Amino acid sequence: MPVQATLLLPFKKALLNGASSLRIGVVFDRGRPSPWVDALLTFLRQVPGIDIHLLTVAFQSPSELKRPGWLMDRLYSASRARFDPFGDVTLDGAVSFAPESLDAIRAAGCGVIIWLAGCPCQDPDVKVGDLATYGVFTVRFGDRNRTIPFWDEVANSSVTSAVTVFWHDSSFAQGRAVRKAETSTVQGLFLTMNAEQPLVATIRMLAALCLEVRSGGPQFEEMVRKLPTQCLAGAVPPEVPSNFEAARFVATKLMRSAHLRWIARGKTSRWFIAMRPNRGESITDPARLNLTGFTEVPLPRGVEEMADPFLWEAAGSQYLLFEEVAAGQSRGRLGCVEVLKDGSCSEMKIILERPYHLSYPCVVPRNGDQFLLPESAEADRVDIYRFSSFPWEVELVSSPIEGLALVDTTPVFLDDHWYFFTTTAGPFMETLLFSAARLEGPWSLHPCNPVSTTVRNSRSAGQLFWRDGRLFRPTQDCSVRYGYGIVVNEVTKLTPSEFEEHPVSYVSPSWSPGLRGTHTWNESSRFQVLDGNRFVNHSGAPAAA
Numbered sequence: 001m002p003v004q005a006t007l008l009l010p011f012k013k014a015l016l017n018g019a020s021s022l023r024i025g026v027v028f029d030r031g032r033p034s035p036w037v038d039a040l041l042t043f044l045r046q047v048p049g050i051d052i053h054l055l056t057v058a059f060q061s062p063s064e065l066k067r068p069g070w071l072m073d074r075l076y077s078a079s080r081a082r083f084d085p086f087g088d089v090t091l092d093g094a095v096s097f098a099p100e101s102l103d104a105i106r107a108a109g110c111g112v113i114i115w116l117a118g119c120p121c122q123d124p125d126v127k128v129g130d131l132a133t134y135g136v137f138t139v140r141f142g143d144r145n146r147t148i149p150f151w152d153e154v155a156n157s158s159v160t161s162a163v164t165v166f167w168h169d170s171s172f173a174q175g176r177a178v179r180k181a182e183t184s185t186v187q188g189l190f191l192t193m194n195a196e197q198p199l200v201a202t203i204r205m206l207a208a209l210c211l212e213v214r215s216g217g218p219q220f221e222e223m224v225r226k227l228p229t230q231c232l233a234g235a236v237p238p239e240v241p242s243n244f245e246a247a248r249f250v251a252t253k254l255m256r257s258a259h260l261r262w263i264a265r266g267k268t269s270r271w272f273i274a275m276r277p278n279r280g281e282s283i284t285d286p287a288r289l290n291l292t293g294f295t296e297v298p299l300p301r302g303v304e305e306m307a308d309p310f311l312w313e314a315a316g317s318q319y320l321l322f323e324e325v326a327a328g329q330s331r332g333r334l335g336c337v338e339v340l341k342d343g344s345c346s347e348m349k350i351i352l353e354r355p356y357h358l359s360y361p362c363v364v365p366r367n368g369d370q371f372l373l374p375e376s377a378e379a380d381r382v383d384i385y386r387f388s389s390f391p392w393e394v395e396l397v398s399s400p401i402e403g404l405a406l407v408d409t410t411p412v413f414l415d416d417h418w419y420f421f422t423t424t425a426g427p428f429m430e431t432l433l434f435s436a437a438r439l440e441g442p443w444s445l446h447p448c449n450p451v452s453t454t455v456r457n458s459r460s461a462g463q464l465f466w467r468d469g470r471l472f473r474p475t476q477d478c479s480v481r482y483g484y485g486i487v488v489n490e491v492t493k494l495t496p497s498e499f500e501e502h503p504v505s506y507v508s509p510s511w512s513p514g515l516r517g518t519h520t521w522n523e524s525s526r527f528q529v530l531d532g533n534r535f536v537n538h539s540g541a542p543a544a545a
Helices: 005-015 035-045 070-082 102-107 151-155 191-215 217-224 243-264
Strands: 022-028 050-056 112-115 136-141 160-168 174-184 267-277 303-314 317-326 333-339 349-352 359-366 369-375 381-389 393-402 406-414 417-424 431-436 465-467 470-477 485-494 499-507 515-517 521-523 527-537
Touching: 022 035, 022 191, 035 050, 035 191, 050 191, 070 191, 070 243, 112 191, 136 191, 151 160, 151 191, 151 243, 160 191, 174 191, 191 217, 243 267, 267 317, 303 333, 303 359, 303 369, 303 521, 303 527, 317 359, 317 527, 333 359, 349 393, 359 406, 369 406, 393 431, 406 470, 470 499
Parallel strands: 022 050, 022 112, 112 136
Antiparallel strands: 136 160, 160 174, 267 303, 267 527, 303 317, 317 333, 333 349, 359 369, 369 381, 381 393, 406 417, 417 431, 465 470, 470 485, 485 499, 515 527, 521 527
Protein backbone atom coordinates (compact mmCIF):
# COMPACT_ATOMS: atom_id res chain seq x y z
CA MET A 1 0.00 0.00 0.00
CA PRO A 2 1.69 3.23 -1.12
CA VAL A 3 2.09 5.67 1.76
CA GLN A 4 4.83 8.14 0.89
CA ALA A 5 7.44 8.73 3.55
CA THR A 6 7.68 12.32 2.32
CA LEU A 7 4.25 12.96 3.81
CA LEU A 8 6.04 13.25 7.14
CA LEU A 9 7.60 16.53 6.04
CA PRO A 10 4.58 18.71 6.95
CA PHE A 11 5.01 17.52 10.53
CA LYS A 12 8.69 18.46 10.71
CA LYS A 13 8.07 21.31 13.10
CA ALA A 14 6.30 19.01 15.55
CA LEU A 15 9.19 16.55 15.35
CA LEU A 16 11.77 19.17 16.25
CA ASN A 17 10.10 20.78 19.21
CA GLY A 18 12.01 18.80 21.82
CA ALA A 19 9.08 16.71 23.04
CA SER A 20 9.95 13.48 24.79
CA SER A 21 9.55 10.07 23.17
CA LEU A 22 6.03 8.64 22.99
CA ARG A 23 5.25 4.95 23.39
CA ILE A 24 2.36 3.88 21.17
CA GLY A 25 0.63 0.58 21.74
CA VAL A 26 -0.92 -0.95 18.62
CA VAL A 27 -3.45 -3.62 19.56
CA PHE A 28 -4.75 -6.21 17.11
CA ASP A 29 -6.47 -9.53 17.59
CA ARG A 30 -4.37 -11.88 15.45
CA GLY A 31 -0.84 -13.21 15.61
CA ARG A 32 -0.04 -11.27 12.46
CA PRO A 33 -1.42 -7.85 11.46
CA SER A 34 -3.13 -7.30 8.13
CA PRO A 35 -1.23 -5.56 5.31
CA TRP A 36 -2.76 -2.17 6.00
CA VAL A 37 -1.79 -2.41 9.69
CA ASP A 38 1.71 -3.42 8.61
CA ALA A 39 1.78 -0.29 6.41
CA LEU A 40 0.71 1.78 9.43
CA LEU A 41 3.50 0.29 11.54
CA THR A 42 6.06 0.94 8.79
CA PHE A 43 4.89 4.54 8.52
CA LEU A 44 4.97 5.16 12.27
CA ARG A 45 8.45 3.66 12.61
CA GLN A 46 9.77 6.42 10.35
CA VAL A 47 8.71 9.07 12.84
CA PRO A 48 11.52 10.07 15.25
CA GLY A 49 10.58 9.95 18.90
CA ILE A 50 7.86 7.32 18.56
CA ASP A 51 8.28 3.88 20.12
CA ILE A 52 5.92 1.22 18.74
CA HIS A 53 4.77 -1.51 21.12
CA LEU A 54 2.81 -4.37 19.47
CA LEU A 55 0.09 -6.04 21.51
CA THR A 56 -2.42 -8.78 20.82
CA VAL A 57 -5.66 -9.37 22.64
CA ALA A 58 -8.26 -12.10 22.37
CA PHE A 59 -11.78 -10.65 22.38
CA GLN A 60 -14.81 -12.74 21.64
CA SER A 61 -17.18 -11.35 19.05
CA PRO A 62 -20.61 -10.52 20.55
CA SER A 63 -22.29 -12.72 17.97
CA GLU A 64 -21.34 -15.66 15.84
CA LEU A 65 -20.73 -14.83 12.20
CA LYS A 66 -22.40 -16.85 9.50
CA ARG A 67 -20.19 -18.31 6.83
CA PRO A 68 -20.62 -16.48 3.52
CA GLY A 69 -22.63 -18.19 0.82
CA TRP A 70 -20.85 -19.62 -2.21
CA LEU A 71 -21.46 -16.58 -4.44
CA MET A 72 -20.43 -14.06 -1.81
CA ASP A 73 -17.39 -16.15 -0.99
CA ARG A 74 -16.30 -16.29 -4.65
CA LEU A 75 -16.95 -12.58 -5.15
CA TYR A 76 -14.92 -11.55 -2.11
CA SER A 77 -12.14 -14.04 -2.89
CA ALA A 78 -11.81 -12.69 -6.44
CA SER A 79 -11.62 -9.15 -5.11
CA ARG A 80 -9.02 -10.06 -2.50
CA ALA A 81 -6.92 -11.69 -5.20
CA ARG A 82 -6.67 -8.21 -6.78
CA PHE A 83 -6.11 -6.25 -3.57
CA ASP A 84 -6.26 -7.63 -0.03
CA PRO A 85 -5.43 -5.02 2.59
CA PHE A 86 -7.21 -6.96 5.34
CA GLY A 87 -5.50 -10.34 4.92
CA ASP A 88 -2.53 -11.74 6.85
CA VAL A 89 1.12 -10.87 6.37
CA THR A 90 4.25 -12.40 7.83
CA LEU A 91 6.24 -10.01 9.96
CA ASP A 92 9.94 -10.20 10.42
CA GLY A 93 11.14 -12.68 12.99
CA ALA A 94 12.53 -10.01 15.29
CA VAL A 95 9.05 -8.84 16.22
CA SER A 96 7.73 -9.99 19.57
CA PHE A 97 4.27 -9.62 21.01
CA ALA A 98 3.07 -8.69 24.46
CA PRO A 99 0.77 -10.87 26.58
CA GLU A 100 -2.90 -11.09 25.65
CA SER A 101 -4.65 -9.44 28.56
CA LEU A 102 -5.96 -5.99 29.42
CA ASP A 103 -3.80 -5.98 32.54
CA ALA A 104 -0.72 -6.54 30.39
CA ILE A 105 -1.75 -3.67 28.13
CA ARG A 106 -2.11 -1.40 31.15
CA ALA A 107 1.29 -2.49 32.40
CA ALA A 108 2.92 -1.65 29.06
CA GLY A 109 2.94 2.03 30.01
CA CYS A 110 1.82 3.39 26.65
CA GLY A 111 1.22 7.07 26.08
CA VAL A 112 -1.60 6.26 23.68
CA ILE A 113 -3.21 3.08 22.33
CA ILE A 114 -4.30 2.47 18.73
CA TRP A 115 -6.90 -0.28 19.17
CA LEU A 116 -7.36 -2.23 15.92
CA ALA A 117 -8.69 -5.43 17.47
CA GLY A 118 -12.37 -6.28 17.51
CA CYS A 119 -13.91 -3.34 19.36
CA PRO A 120 -16.01 -4.58 22.32
CA CYS A 121 -18.50 -1.70 22.20
CA GLN A 122 -21.29 -3.98 23.36
CA ASP A 123 -19.54 -4.67 26.67
CA PRO A 124 -19.95 -1.70 29.04
CA ASP A 125 -17.73 -3.39 31.63
CA VAL A 126 -14.58 -2.93 29.54
CA LYS A 127 -12.89 0.20 30.86
CA VAL A 128 -10.23 1.95 28.81
CA GLY A 129 -9.49 4.95 31.00
CA ASP A 130 -6.31 3.45 32.42
CA LEU A 131 -5.07 1.56 29.36
CA ALA A 132 -2.89 4.49 28.25
CA THR A 133 -1.92 7.92 29.56
CA TYR A 134 -3.68 9.89 26.84
CA GLY A 135 -6.48 7.58 25.82
CA VAL A 136 -7.30 5.09 23.09
CA PHE A 137 -7.92 5.54 19.35
CA THR A 138 -10.28 3.26 17.43
CA VAL A 139 -11.20 3.32 13.74
CA ARG A 140 -14.58 2.90 12.08
CA PHE A 141 -14.65 2.05 8.38
CA GLY A 142 -17.79 3.45 6.75
CA ASP A 143 -20.93 4.38 8.60
CA ARG A 144 -21.14 0.81 9.92
CA ASN A 145 -18.34 -1.57 10.82
CA ARG A 146 -19.37 -4.30 8.41
CA THR A 147 -17.55 -7.63 8.24
CA ILE A 148 -16.50 -6.66 4.71
CA PRO A 149 -15.29 -3.06 5.10
CA PHE A 150 -17.01 -0.52 2.83
CA TRP A 151 -19.42 -3.11 1.42
CA ASP A 152 -22.38 -0.75 1.86
CA GLU A 153 -20.64 2.12 0.09
CA VAL A 154 -19.67 0.12 -3.01
CA ALA A 155 -22.85 -1.98 -3.13
CA ASN A 156 -25.08 1.09 -2.86
CA SER A 157 -22.95 3.16 -5.29
CA SER A 158 -22.33 5.81 -2.65
CA VAL A 159 -20.36 8.79 -3.90
CA THR A 160 -17.95 8.79 -0.97
CA SER A 161 -16.55 6.38 1.61
CA ALA A 162 -15.77 7.62 5.10
CA VAL A 163 -13.36 6.55 7.81
CA THR A 164 -13.57 7.96 11.35
CA VAL A 165 -11.01 7.91 14.16
CA PHE A 166 -12.54 7.97 17.65
CA TRP A 167 -10.83 8.84 20.93
CA HIS A 168 -11.89 7.04 24.12
CA ASP A 169 -11.11 7.98 27.69
CA SER A 170 -13.53 5.81 29.67
CA SER A 171 -15.12 3.05 27.59
CA PHE A 172 -15.37 1.76 24.07
CA ALA A 173 -19.11 2.43 24.18
CA GLN A 174 -18.47 6.21 24.23
CA GLY A 175 -16.10 8.07 21.94
CA ARG A 176 -15.25 11.42 20.39
CA ALA A 177 -14.69 11.71 16.64
CA VAL A 178 -11.27 13.37 16.41
CA ARG A 179 -10.72 12.87 12.67
CA LYS A 180 -12.92 11.96 9.72
CA ALA A 181 -11.94 11.58 6.09
CA GLU A 182 -14.11 11.16 3.01
CA THR A 183 -12.69 9.67 -0.16
CA SER A 184 -14.37 9.07 -3.51
CA THR A 185 -15.80 5.55 -3.73
CA VAL A 186 -14.11 3.28 -6.25
CA GLN A 187 -16.98 1.49 -7.96
CA GLY A 188 -16.60 -1.91 -9.61
CA LEU A 189 -16.79 -5.65 -9.03
CA PHE A 190 -13.48 -5.78 -7.15
CA LEU A 191 -14.84 -4.04 -4.09
CA THR A 192 -11.67 -4.25 -1.97
CA MET A 193 -10.02 -1.78 -4.38
CA ASN A 194 -12.16 0.89 -2.75
CA ALA A 195 -10.33 0.42 0.57
CA GLU A 196 -6.99 1.85 -0.59
CA GLN A 197 -7.83 5.55 -0.30
CA PRO A 198 -9.64 5.29 3.07
CA LEU A 199 -6.80 3.20 4.50
CA VAL A 200 -4.14 5.66 3.35
CA ALA A 201 -6.25 8.37 4.99
CA THR A 202 -6.45 6.29 8.17
CA ILE A 203 -2.68 5.81 8.32
CA ARG A 204 -1.99 9.50 7.85
CA MET A 205 -4.66 10.58 10.34
CA LEU A 206 -3.39 8.19 13.02
CA ALA A 207 0.21 9.31 12.43
CA ALA A 208 -0.80 12.97 12.71
CA LEU A 209 -2.76 12.30 15.92
CA CYS A 210 0.19 10.49 17.46
CA LEU A 211 2.43 13.43 16.62
CA GLU A 212 -0.05 15.80 18.26
CA VAL A 213 -0.01 13.67 21.41
CA ARG A 214 3.79 13.56 21.36
CA SER A 215 3.98 17.32 20.89
CA GLY A 216 1.75 17.98 23.89
CA GLY A 217 -0.33 15.23 25.46
CA PRO A 218 -2.15 17.33 28.08
CA GLN A 219 -2.97 20.05 25.55
CA PHE A 220 -4.22 17.44 23.08
CA GLU A 221 -6.42 15.86 25.73
CA GLU A 222 -7.83 19.23 26.73
CA MET A 223 -8.68 20.04 23.11
CA VAL A 224 -10.28 16.64 22.43
CA ARG A 225 -12.48 16.78 25.53
CA LYS A 226 -14.25 19.79 24.01
CA LEU A 227 -15.59 17.57 21.21
CA PRO A 228 -19.06 16.02 21.61
CA THR A 229 -19.31 12.45 22.90
CA GLN A 230 -20.99 9.87 20.68
CA CYS A 231 -22.64 6.66 21.78
CA LEU A 232 -21.03 3.79 19.89
CA ALA A 233 -22.79 0.97 21.69
CA GLY A 234 -25.66 -0.77 20.00
CA ALA A 235 -24.00 -0.65 16.60
CA VAL A 236 -25.19 -3.00 13.88
CA PRO A 237 -23.77 -6.46 14.69
CA PRO A 238 -21.29 -7.94 12.21
CA GLU A 239 -22.96 -9.64 9.29
CA VAL A 240 -21.94 -11.14 5.97
CA PRO A 241 -23.84 -10.10 2.80
CA SER A 242 -26.13 -12.81 1.53
CA ASN A 243 -25.95 -14.55 -1.85
CA PHE A 244 -28.93 -12.43 -2.93
CA GLU A 245 -27.05 -9.23 -2.05
CA ALA A 246 -23.99 -10.57 -3.88
CA ALA A 247 -26.07 -11.36 -6.99
CA ARG A 248 -27.64 -7.91 -6.97
CA PHE A 249 -24.18 -6.38 -6.52
CA VAL A 250 -22.77 -8.24 -9.53
CA ALA A 251 -25.76 -7.36 -11.72
CA THR A 252 -25.62 -3.67 -10.75
CA LYS A 253 -21.89 -3.35 -11.40
CA LEU A 254 -22.07 -5.14 -14.75
CA MET A 255 -24.93 -2.89 -15.90
CA ARG A 256 -23.05 0.20 -14.71
CA SER A 257 -19.93 -0.85 -16.59
CA ALA A 258 -21.88 -1.47 -19.78
CA HIS A 259 -23.65 1.89 -19.46
CA LEU A 260 -20.37 3.80 -19.00
CA ARG A 261 -18.78 2.03 -21.95
CA TRP A 262 -21.79 2.91 -24.11
CA ILE A 263 -21.67 6.59 -23.12
CA ALA A 264 -17.91 6.85 -23.74
CA ARG A 265 -17.80 4.87 -26.99
CA GLY A 266 -15.70 6.66 -29.61
CA LYS A 267 -15.23 9.66 -27.31
CA THR A 268 -12.71 11.13 -24.94
CA SER A 269 -13.10 13.76 -22.22
CA ARG A 270 -11.51 17.18 -22.67
CA TRP A 271 -11.33 20.42 -20.66
CA PHE A 272 -12.24 23.78 -22.17
CA ILE A 273 -12.52 27.39 -20.96
CA ALA A 274 -15.49 29.76 -21.16
CA MET A 275 -15.67 33.49 -20.42
CA ARG A 276 -18.26 36.23 -20.08
CA PRO A 277 -18.26 39.97 -19.27
CA ASN A 278 -18.30 40.70 -15.54
CA ARG A 279 -21.68 42.34 -14.89
CA GLY A 280 -21.54 41.83 -11.15
CA GLU A 281 -23.08 38.34 -10.93
CA SER A 282 -21.68 36.37 -8.01
CA ILE A 283 -21.31 32.68 -7.24
CA THR A 284 -21.54 33.35 -3.49
CA ASP A 285 -25.35 33.49 -3.25
CA PRO A 286 -27.10 30.27 -4.35
CA ALA A 287 -30.45 32.06 -4.55
CA ARG A 288 -29.09 34.46 -7.20
CA LEU A 289 -26.67 32.11 -9.00
CA ASN A 290 -26.66 32.95 -12.71
CA LEU A 291 -24.20 31.15 -14.96
CA THR A 292 -25.64 32.16 -18.33
CA GLY A 293 -23.83 34.11 -20.99
CA PHE A 294 -20.52 32.23 -21.04
CA THR A 295 -18.83 31.93 -24.42
CA GLU A 296 -16.30 29.23 -25.12
CA VAL A 297 -12.73 30.43 -25.66
CA PRO A 298 -11.50 28.94 -28.96
CA LEU A 299 -8.69 26.45 -28.65
CA PRO A 300 -5.40 27.93 -29.85
CA ARG A 301 -3.81 26.30 -32.86
CA GLY A 302 -2.28 22.92 -31.98
CA VAL A 303 -3.93 22.77 -28.52
CA GLU A 304 -6.10 19.82 -27.50
CA GLU A 305 -7.51 21.14 -24.22
CA MET A 306 -7.38 24.10 -21.83
CA ALA A 307 -8.13 24.30 -18.11
CA ASP A 308 -7.39 26.19 -14.87
CA PRO A 309 -8.12 29.71 -16.18
CA PHE A 310 -6.78 32.75 -14.30
CA LEU A 311 -7.43 36.41 -15.22
CA TRP A 312 -5.09 39.33 -14.58
CA GLU A 313 -5.12 43.02 -15.42
CA ALA A 314 -1.88 44.88 -16.17
CA ALA A 315 -1.28 48.30 -17.73
CA GLY A 316 -4.90 48.52 -18.87
CA SER A 317 -4.79 45.14 -20.60
CA GLN A 318 -6.54 41.89 -19.69
CA TYR A 319 -4.71 38.56 -19.77
CA LEU A 320 -5.95 34.99 -19.54
CA LEU A 321 -3.48 32.43 -18.17
CA PHE A 322 -4.24 28.72 -18.29
CA GLU A 323 -2.97 25.16 -18.53
CA GLU A 324 -2.83 23.86 -22.08
CA VAL A 325 -2.14 20.41 -23.46
CA ALA A 326 -0.83 20.24 -27.00
CA ALA A 327 -2.29 17.73 -29.44
CA GLY A 328 -0.79 14.29 -28.95
CA GLN A 329 0.76 15.24 -25.60
CA SER A 330 -0.23 14.56 -22.00
CA ARG A 331 2.04 16.98 -20.15
CA GLY A 332 0.58 20.39 -19.35
CA ARG A 333 2.25 23.71 -20.08
CA LEU A 334 1.25 27.23 -19.06
CA GLY A 335 -0.08 29.46 -21.81
CA CYS A 336 -1.32 33.03 -21.97
CA VAL A 337 -3.41 35.18 -24.31
CA GLU A 338 -4.39 38.82 -24.18
CA VAL A 339 -8.15 39.32 -23.99
CA LEU A 340 -9.12 42.15 -26.29
CA LYS A 341 -11.91 44.64 -25.62
CA ASP A 342 -14.39 42.73 -27.79
CA GLY A 343 -13.69 39.51 -25.85
CA SER A 344 -11.57 37.90 -28.54
CA CYS A 345 -8.11 36.61 -27.73
CA SER A 346 -4.65 37.19 -29.17
CA GLU A 347 -2.41 34.39 -30.31
CA MET A 348 -1.29 32.13 -27.45
CA LYS A 349 2.24 32.17 -26.12
CA ILE A 350 3.75 29.58 -23.79
CA ILE A 351 5.01 31.33 -20.65
CA LEU A 352 6.32 28.29 -18.75
CA GLU A 353 7.28 24.78 -19.83
CA ARG A 354 9.13 22.15 -17.83
CA PRO A 355 9.96 18.45 -18.32
CA TYR A 356 7.11 17.70 -15.90
CA HIS A 357 3.41 18.54 -15.85
CA LEU A 358 2.42 22.13 -15.02
CA SER A 359 -1.04 23.52 -14.33
CA TYR A 360 -2.96 26.05 -12.20
CA PRO A 361 -1.11 29.32 -13.06
CA CYS A 362 -1.97 31.23 -9.90
CA VAL A 363 -0.88 34.90 -10.18
CA VAL A 364 -0.03 36.76 -6.97
CA PRO A 365 0.76 40.49 -6.60
CA ARG A 366 3.29 41.78 -4.08
CA ASN A 367 4.83 45.25 -3.74
CA GLY A 368 4.13 46.18 -7.34
CA ASP A 369 5.47 42.91 -8.75
CA GLN A 370 3.54 39.88 -9.99
CA PHE A 371 4.46 36.34 -8.99
CA LEU A 372 3.40 32.94 -10.33
CA LEU A 373 2.70 29.81 -8.24
CA PRO A 374 2.05 26.99 -10.72
CA GLU A 375 1.18 23.46 -9.74
CA SER A 376 4.26 21.27 -10.11
CA ALA A 377 3.23 18.26 -8.01
CA GLU A 378 4.83 15.88 -10.50
CA ALA A 379 8.20 17.35 -9.47
CA ASP A 380 7.35 17.05 -5.73
CA ARG A 381 7.81 20.76 -5.09
CA VAL A 382 6.13 24.16 -4.89
CA ASP A 383 7.95 26.83 -6.92
CA ILE A 384 7.50 30.61 -6.87
CA TYR A 385 8.34 32.59 -10.01
CA ARG A 386 8.51 36.36 -10.51
CA PHE A 387 7.34 37.95 -13.73
CA SER A 388 10.34 39.86 -15.03
CA SER A 389 8.12 41.07 -17.88
CA PHE A 390 4.44 40.39 -17.32
CA PRO A 391 3.07 38.08 -18.58
CA TRP A 392 5.61 36.65 -21.01
CA GLU A 393 8.80 36.17 -18.97
CA VAL A 394 9.26 34.54 -15.55
CA GLU A 395 12.24 33.72 -13.34
CA LEU A 396 12.42 31.25 -10.46
CA VAL A 397 12.57 32.96 -7.06
CA SER A 398 12.28 30.19 -4.47
CA SER A 399 10.99 26.68 -3.74
CA PRO A 400 9.47 26.91 -0.24
CA ILE A 401 8.29 23.27 -0.34
CA GLU A 402 10.43 20.44 -1.71
CA GLY A 403 9.99 16.68 -1.49
CA LEU A 404 6.21 16.81 -1.22
CA ALA A 405 3.58 16.55 -3.98
CA LEU A 406 1.10 19.39 -3.44
CA VAL A 407 -1.56 20.61 -5.84
CA ASP A 408 -3.31 23.91 -6.58
CA THR A 409 -1.47 26.07 -4.04
CA THR A 410 -3.38 29.32 -3.54
CA PRO A 411 -2.13 32.20 -1.34
CA VAL A 412 -3.93 35.11 0.25
CA PHE A 413 -2.44 38.15 2.02
CA LEU A 414 -4.36 39.24 5.09
CA ASP A 415 -3.40 41.56 7.96
CA ASP A 416 0.28 41.66 6.97
CA HIS A 417 0.51 37.89 6.82
CA TRP A 418 0.61 35.33 4.00
CA TYR A 419 -1.53 32.19 4.06
CA PHE A 420 -1.22 29.31 1.58
CA PHE A 421 -3.93 26.72 0.92
CA THR A 422 -2.63 23.57 -0.74
CA THR A 423 -3.64 19.93 -1.04
CA THR A 424 -1.71 16.67 -0.97
CA ALA A 425 -1.84 14.64 -4.16
CA GLY A 426 -3.64 11.27 -4.23
CA PRO A 427 -4.46 8.69 -3.21
CA PHE A 428 -5.87 10.79 -0.37
CA MET A 429 -6.57 14.53 -0.65
CA GLU A 430 -5.82 16.45 2.52
CA THR A 431 -5.88 20.24 2.42
CA LEU A 432 -3.13 21.92 4.40
CA LEU A 433 -2.75 25.56 5.42
CA PHE A 434 0.69 27.18 5.62
CA SER A 435 1.56 30.68 6.77
CA ALA A 436 4.56 32.96 6.38
CA ALA A 437 5.75 36.51 6.88
CA ARG A 438 7.09 36.56 3.30
CA LEU A 439 5.66 35.13 0.10
CA GLU A 440 8.97 33.43 -0.72
CA GLY A 441 9.09 31.65 2.62
CA PRO A 442 9.95 30.02 4.82
CA TRP A 443 6.46 28.60 5.21
CA SER A 444 5.23 26.99 8.43
CA LEU A 445 2.23 24.78 9.09
CA HIS A 446 -0.81 26.47 10.55
CA PRO A 447 -1.94 24.99 13.90
CA CYS A 448 -5.45 24.26 12.55
CA ASN A 449 -4.22 21.65 10.05
CA PRO A 450 -5.62 19.80 8.28
CA VAL A 451 -8.28 22.27 7.15
CA SER A 452 -10.10 19.68 5.02
CA THR A 453 -10.06 15.88 4.82
CA THR A 454 -13.05 15.40 2.54
CA VAL A 455 -12.99 14.85 -1.20
CA ARG A 456 -16.25 16.82 -1.37
CA ASN A 457 -14.46 20.07 -0.50
CA SER A 458 -10.76 19.66 -1.11
CA ARG A 459 -8.28 21.28 -3.50
CA SER A 460 -8.45 24.93 -4.48
CA ALA A 461 -10.64 25.99 -7.41
CA GLY A 462 -9.32 29.51 -8.01
CA GLN A 463 -8.25 32.66 -6.19
CA LEU A 464 -9.72 33.63 -2.85
CA PHE A 465 -11.81 36.76 -3.38
CA TRP A 466 -13.68 39.45 -1.46
CA ARG A 467 -17.37 40.20 -1.91
CA ASP A 468 -19.27 42.78 0.17
CA GLY A 469 -16.52 42.71 2.81
CA ARG A 470 -16.55 38.90 3.08
CA LEU A 471 -13.74 36.55 2.08
CA PHE A 472 -14.58 33.50 -0.06
CA ARG A 473 -12.52 30.46 -1.02
CA PRO A 474 -13.62 28.27 -3.97
CA THR A 475 -12.72 24.58 -3.69
CA GLN A 476 -13.25 21.49 -5.80
CA ASP A 477 -15.82 18.78 -5.23
CA CYS A 478 -14.07 15.63 -6.48
CA SER A 479 -16.58 13.15 -5.05
CA VAL A 480 -18.36 12.03 -8.21
CA ARG A 481 -15.17 12.34 -10.26
CA TYR A 482 -12.14 14.59 -10.36
CA GLY A 483 -13.17 18.24 -10.76
CA TYR A 484 -16.89 17.53 -10.67
CA GLY A 485 -18.07 20.83 -9.12
CA ILE A 486 -17.06 23.94 -7.18
CA VAL A 487 -17.88 24.57 -3.53
CA VAL A 488 -17.83 28.24 -2.48
CA ASN A 489 -16.72 28.61 1.14
CA GLU A 490 -16.88 31.74 3.27
CA VAL A 491 -13.75 32.19 5.38
CA THR A 492 -14.98 33.62 8.67
CA LYS A 493 -11.73 33.44 10.65
CA LEU A 494 -8.12 33.46 9.46
CA THR A 495 -5.31 34.42 11.81
CA PRO A 496 -1.90 32.88 12.59
CA SER A 497 -3.62 30.64 15.16
CA GLU A 498 -7.24 30.30 13.96
CA PHE A 499 -9.13 29.22 10.84
CA GLU A 500 -12.83 28.74 10.18
CA GLU A 501 -14.84 28.44 6.97
CA HIS A 502 -18.17 27.03 5.87
CA PRO A 503 -19.76 26.31 2.47
CA VAL A 504 -22.29 28.85 1.23
CA SER A 505 -22.83 27.99 -2.44
CA TYR A 506 -22.20 25.37 -5.11
CA VAL A 507 -21.43 25.52 -8.83
CA SER A 508 -22.56 22.29 -10.48
CA PRO A 509 -21.56 21.12 -13.98
CA SER A 510 -24.85 22.28 -15.47
CA TRP A 511 -24.04 25.69 -16.95
CA SER A 512 -23.37 24.13 -20.37
CA PRO A 513 -24.90 21.04 -22.05
CA GLY A 514 -23.07 17.75 -21.66
CA LEU A 515 -20.73 18.82 -18.89
CA ARG A 516 -19.02 16.17 -16.75
CA GLY A 517 -17.20 18.60 -14.49
CA THR A 518 -16.25 22.20 -13.73
CA HIS A 519 -13.39 22.99 -11.36
CA THR A 520 -11.94 26.52 -11.64
CA TRP A 521 -13.52 29.97 -11.23
CA ASN A 522 -11.78 33.34 -11.46
CA GLU A 523 -12.72 36.90 -12.33
CA SER A 524 -11.34 40.38 -13.00
CA SER A 525 -13.09 43.73 -13.15
CA ARG A 526 -14.06 43.07 -16.78
CA PHE A 527 -14.45 39.31 -17.18
CA GLN A 528 -15.45 36.12 -15.39
CA VAL A 529 -14.04 32.76 -16.42
CA LEU A 530 -14.48 29.09 -15.58
CA ASP A 531 -13.67 25.75 -17.16
CA GLY A 532 -15.64 22.65 -18.04
CA ASN A 533 -15.07 19.03 -18.93
CA ARG A 534 -17.10 17.18 -21.58
CA PHE A 535 -16.88 14.29 -24.00
CA VAL A 536 -15.65 15.09 -27.49
CA ASN A 537 -15.48 12.95 -30.60
CA HIS A 538 -12.08 11.86 -31.83
CA SER A 539 -12.29 14.73 -34.30
CA GLY A 540 -12.35 17.13 -31.34
CA ALA A 541 -15.97 18.24 -31.85
CA PRO A 542 -18.22 18.19 -28.75
CA ALA A 543 -20.13 14.92 -28.52
CA ALA A 544 -23.91 14.90 -28.22
CA ALA A 545 -25.06 14.95 -24.62
